[in-house]
Amino acid sequence: MRFPFNQTTITQRAQRAYLQKAEKAMNQVLSRAEAKAADPVDIARADPNYNSLRDVLDAALLQAQGGKGAERHAKGDPFESQRMQSISRLLGSERGMAYQACKKVAEGLDLPTHQARVKELLGAINYIAGIVIYLEADQKGD
Secondary structure, eight states: OOOSOOHHHHHHHHHHHHHHHHHHHHHHHHHHHHHHHHSOOOGGGOOGGGHHHHHHHHHHHHHHHHSHHIIIIITTOOGGGSHHHHHHHHHTOSHHHHHHHHHHHHHHHTOSSHHHHHHHHHHHHHHHHHHHHHHHHHHHTO
16 A cells, blocks of 8 residues: 655655644734834833843933944934935845844944943944834835
8 A cells, every 4th residue: 555645755845734733823923013112111111130221222322322432423313314224225135233132232242341342332322223123114115
C-alpha cells in the first residue's frame, strides 16, 4: 500500500501550518499593540515593574530636549518637525533614521566611558522614536 504523502510533503505541510499559526499570533499581538498605541498609557497607572524602562525613556527624552540634537537640529521646532523627519519625508523613507540608530548603537558600544556609551545609546533610542513617529504619520497620511 502506498501513502499519498512522502516525508517532504508532510514536513512542508507542518511548516506551513506552523507559519500560519505564527502569523495569526503575530497579527493578534500587533492588533493589541495598535489598540494600546491608539489609547496612550496613563503614566500614573504605569506598572511599577517597568520603572527602569521608564527611567531610560525619560533620559532619552531629556537628551532630545536639551542635548546635542536639540542644539543642532531643533531650532525651537517640535520633535516631529525637526530635520530627521523633514528629510525622511523628502526622501519618502524612514531608512535614514534606521541607519543613524544602528550607527549610534555600534559606535556607542565602543566608546571608552560608561557615560559616553549611555549618551550615544539614548540618541539611538531617539532615532528609533523618530522612526515610530514617521511611520505613524505615514499611516495617517500626514
